[in-house]
Amino acid sequence: xxxxxxxxxxLTGLSFLCAVLIFKYxxxxxxxxxxxxxxxLKWIFSxxxxxxxxxxxxxxxxxRKIFRRNFVLGYMHASIxxxxxxxIIAGNLETKLHSSKFFNMPYDPVFLKFxxxxxxxxxxxxxxxxxxxxLLLIILIGIGLAVFKRFRSMLFGLKRTTRLKSFxxxxxxxxxxxxxxxxxxxxxxxxxxxTGGFLTGTAGHFFAAVLPVDYLSYPVWWxxxxxxxxxxxxxxxxxxxxxxxxxxxxxxRNFGIKTNKIYDGITEFEVNSCPRCGIxxxxxxxxxxxxxxxxxxxFIQSSRENKKDERKAFNCLLCGRCENVCPVGIEVNAIxxxxxxxxxFDNKNAFNFLTNGSTEKADVIYYAGCxxxxxxxxxxxxxxxxxxxxxxxxxxxxxxxxxxxxxLLMAGKIEAALSLVEKNKKxxxxxxxxxxxxxxxxxxxxxxxEYKLPIEALHHSQYILRLVREKKITLSNSQQCVVYxxxxxxxxxxxxxxxxxxxxxxxxxxxxxxxxxNNSWCCGGSLGDFKLSAEQKSEITRDVxxxxxxxSPEIIATACxxxxxxxxxxxxxxxxxxxxxxxxxxxKEKVTEKKVEVLQ
Amino acid sequence: xxxxGYTINKxxxxxxxxxxxxxxxxxxxxxxxxxxxxxxxTCTATCSSGNFTDFNxxxxxxxxxxxxxxxxxxxxxKCMLCGKCIMVCPRGVNTRNIILKINExxxxxxxKK
Numbered sequence: 001x002x003x004x005x006x007x008x009x010x011l012t013g014l015s016f017l018c019a020v021l022i023f024k025y026x027x028x029x030x031x032x033x034x035x036x037x038x039x040x041l042k043w044i045f046s047x048x049x050x051x052x053x054x055x056x057x058x059x060x061x062x063x064r065k066i067f068r069r070n071f072v073l074g075y076m077h078a079s080i081x082x083x084x085x086x087x088i089i090a091g092n093l094e095t096k097l098h099s100s101k102f103f104n105m106p107y108d109p110v111f112l113k114f115x116x117x118x119x120x121x122x123x124x125x126x127x128x129x130x131x132x133x134x135l136l137l138i139i140l141i142g143i144g145l146a147v148f149k150r151f152r153s154m155l156f157g158l159k160r161t162t163r164l165k166s167f168x169x170x171x172x173x174x175x176x177x178x179x180x181x182x183x184x185x186x187x188x189x190x191x192x193x194x195t196g197g198f199l200t201g202t203a204g205h206f207f208a209a210v211l212p213v214d215y216l217s218y219p220v221w222w223x224x225x226x227x228x229x230x231x232x233x234x235x236x237x238x239x240x241x242x243x244x245x246x247x248x249x250x251x252x253r254n255f256g257i258k259t260n261k262i263y264d265g266i267t268e269f270e271v272n273s274c275p276r277c278g279i280x281x282x283x284x285x286x287x288x289x290x291x292x293x294x295x296x297x298x299f300i301q302s303s304r305e306n307k308k309d310e311r312k313a314f315n316c317l318l319c320g321r322c323e324n325v326c327p328v329g330i331e332v333n334a335i336x337x338x339x340x341x342x343x344x345f346d347n348k349n350a351f352n353f354l355t356n357g358s359t360e361k362a363d364v365i366y367y368a369g370c371x372x373x374x375x376x377x378x379x380x381x382x383x384x385x386x387x388x389x390x391x392x393x394x395x396x397x398x399x400x401x402x403x404x405x406x407x408l409l410m411a412g413k414i415e416a417a418l419s420l421v422e423k424n425k426k427x428x429x430x431x432x433x434x435x436x437x438x439x440x441x442x443x444x445x446x447x448x449x450e451y452k453l454p455i456e457a458l459h460h461s462q463y464i465l466r467l468v469r470e471k472k473i474t475l476s477n478s479q480q481c482v483v484y485x486x487x488x489x490x491x492x493x494x495x496x497x498x499x500x501x502x503x504x505x506x507x508x509x510x511x512x513x514x515x516x517x518n519n520s521w522c523c524g525g526s527l528g529d530f531k532l533s534a535e536q537k538s539e540i541t542r543d544v545x546x547x548x549x550x551x552s553p554e555i556i557a558t559a560c561x562x563x564x565x566x567x568x569x570x571x572x573x574x575x576x577x578x579x580x581x582x583x584x585x586x587x588k589e590k591v592t593e594k595k596v597e598v599l600q
Numbered sequence: 601x602x603x604x605g606y607t608i609n610k611x612x613x614x615x616x617x618x619x620x621x622x623x624x625x626x627x628x629x630x631x632x633x634x635x636x637x638x639x640x641x642t643c644t645a646t647c648s649s650g651n652f653t654d655f656n657x658x659x660x661x662x663x664x665x666x667x668x669x670x671x672x673x674x675x676x677x678k679c680m681l682c683g684k685c686i687m688v689c690p691r692g693v694n695t696r697n698i699i700l701k702i703n704e705x706x707x708x709x710x711x712k713k
Contacts, residue, residue, distance in 0.1 A: 345707045350677040353653045370682040400651035403680035527683045534692025565687050
């Protein structure tokens with residue numbers, strides 16, 4: 001058996017890491033809800049595991065999402081992650097071939113070059129030497145890029161990078177040193193015994209000529225082992241915890257386990273999967289208006305430390321721009337809501353004053369939503385459109401709205417929200433309608449996610465498009481230049497991007513913008529935030545409007561009454577909801593039809 | 601004296617012996633936009649809950665300003681946080697956070713007792 005005292009730090013670090021990981025994962029597993037545990041046991045031995053393994057390879061090793069974002073950043077991550085794993089695999093194979101035994105000590109492949117100099121016993125030894133040197137070179141380039149990124153992050157597409165904690169720094173400096181030390185140690189030993197491949201062998205020759213490698217190699221091997229030990233000990237308390245945890249998270253996610261309203265085991269897995277890469281910082285719209293310590297990465301950091309930081313939880317538009325770019329796919333909004341739930345006082349039976357009046361029967365229910373009552377043009381247009389299409393509809397909240405519950409949900413008052421959901425649901429179902437149409441994306445999102453309705457729920461942009469396709473209404477194109485603002489809740493929240501665009505391209509000239517669809521801005525009026533002052537909100541709104549005006553549109557179109565009301569404060573541009581544009585288009589078509597009749 | 605059927609309203613002066621401004625002090629510290637309220641009543645005019653109950657944000661805010669006690673907790677739980685009031689407030693008062701803060705200060709005091 002190969003042994004030297006310098007393997008002790010490595011072994012200590014590795015066993016410490018394994019012990020901490022087992023302890024933490026066991027703790028989080030126990031914290032999983034019953035339903036989640038059941039799902040885990042149900043799916044772990046099924047085809048889903050193959051899908052999970054594929055995703056783990058693509059995301060945890062290749063880092064596909066980071067490649068899409070920035071090539072150099074992707075290369076840096078992939079070379080270190082995939083390179084390191086391949087180095088471990090190749091090293092293990094090499095060791096097993098050499099000792100011709102199946103089992104070896106965990107440190108054997110790591111320090112193989114120190115123990116084994118006579119390599120003629122290993123089959124295809126030259127090939128292995130080449131592969132190991134090649135992988136080491138790839139990793140060294142990755143580490144070089146990482147060091148370079150520390151000073152010039154712009155090259156990697158990052159304007160701002162994360163402010164790190166001390167454990168993060170310890171782990172980072174040790175990972176920077178591990179591979180250069182390995183390179184030096186292997187080169188020195190190669191120089192001593194005149195072995196090694198194209199990298200370590202050549203460097204070894206050079207070092208042997210200029211340095212006393214006989215004396216230097218042993219301390220460098222010690223240094224290498226100590227650095228590995230430091231990295232392993234710092235890992236569970238640093239951002240590098242994401243390396244093992246992301247693998248577990250991808251598995252759990254593939255089994256359909258997600259954070260749902262309560263901060264439990266799966267949330268722990270999620271917050272510990274955050275690599276603090278800082279990609280979410282640049283996209284946050286709050287950067288410009290206030291001190292920047294509430295961005296997704298810092299919020300998750302404080303959650304991981306089990307802090308109940310009220311400002312970090314409540315100071316967020318919940319626009320989802322950070323979620324959209326997160327390479328790990330952490331659902332930050334859902335986690336923020338669970339954190340809010342811990343901080344607010346919930347009340348279950350708050351809305352007993354809502355009595356159940358009788359509901360009329362109809363085919364379609366139109367539910368305007370609270371915000372639509374602030375923009376009456378939207379609801380009146382919608383009613384006209386439904387009349388024009390001869391739809392038998394019921395305007396459910398004609399005389400003032402009962403809230404859908406989503407704003408309460410966003411505030412973390414889950415019980416109160418669900419009591420409203422129950423009351424509204426009962427009313428909706430009483431009407432016997434088959435379709436529920438709403439003008440408000442906020443309502444639409446909760447209808448889809450929490451109401452669990454047996455009938456279909458549609459946003460009015462979807463329903464209008466259906467009416468157009470069924471030829472119940474005809475539109476005429478006004479050739480006006482229009483830009484379309486994607487509301488957060490409708491776009492990133494529900495994935496509705498194409499329907500509003502199709503309608504607008506039938507009624508006017510739709511101009512595409514740079515930041516649209518899933519990269520669209522938040523208007524600033526979001527009900528997600530509880531901390532921004534009115535001035536700060538209007539600063540966000542003005543910035544967004546300024547970008548729209550660069551396309552010099554005649555109309556800024558949106559599909560959300562809240563966005564419309566927010567933009568309308570700065571009245572230079574004409575801001576219209578899709579329903580209003582469609583109504584104008586229908587009326588214009590009617591006028592032309594009449595003219596044609598008169599001429600005939 | 602002859603009763604003509606007209607009465608003067610009761611004296612509306614604030615009786616400082618009976619007021620306690622603890623909620624106001626808390627709000628002033630944790631949501632300073634509360635001080636901006638001019639009591640115009642726009643919030644109440646648009647209130648979703650106000651449609652169904654006598655929930656009245658303007659009255660609530662005025663009473664807090666004056667330091668009168670009333671059963672705040674039952675009042676504010678009627679709020680659905682729908683956000684119409686914050687959209688229409690001409691002074692930029694962060695009404696939704698004020699509701700959360702009132703709830704918080706009342707619950708905290710209850711726990712201390």
